[in-house]
Amino acid sequence: MEANRTRQIIVAGVLLLGFLVGAVSVFAFSLGKYEKVKASNGTITLPAAKLSDGKVRFYKFEDGGKEISFFAVKAPDGSIRTAFDACDACYRSKKGYEQQGDKMNCNNCNQKFAINRLGPNASGGCNPGYLPHQLNGAAISIKASDLRDGAKYF
Secondary structure, three states: OHHHHHHHHHHHHHHHHHHHHHHHHHHHHHHHOEEEEOOEOOEEEEEHHHHOOOOOEEEEEEEOOEEEEEEEEEOOOOOEEEEEOOOOOOHHHOOOEEEEOOEEEEOOOOOEEEHHHOEOOEOOOOOOOEOOOEEEOOEEEEEHHHHHHOHHHO
């Protein structure tokens, strides 16, 4: 009878440990999506080299207690694209986007948008909200005022 009780305790311990490892992994992954950035003299500066692999990078800018999320990615045509991690149609869901190859996929409605086409002419609906930037040599500059203009999504 004591062996049976010991076995139950071991099984319960293993299950609890598995649950804790899974919970910590999920929590750590969700924290890892965004890198926090700060403005200096009204501008956020990102190193363009960080985007050379073509993988999207997600960022958060805090302004007055509000976190504004955006992403930057190097498109297949070599251009840099920046956009809010939200859109006019699905922003209330607060699910944002994920990269799927050369497209950004809305995590709420599953619509896909070619990264090459993100920009000022692809706005409204479920397109990622356009975020203007300047490419100055090795740096991407985004005005804090442009980020604040997108606060309505968050």
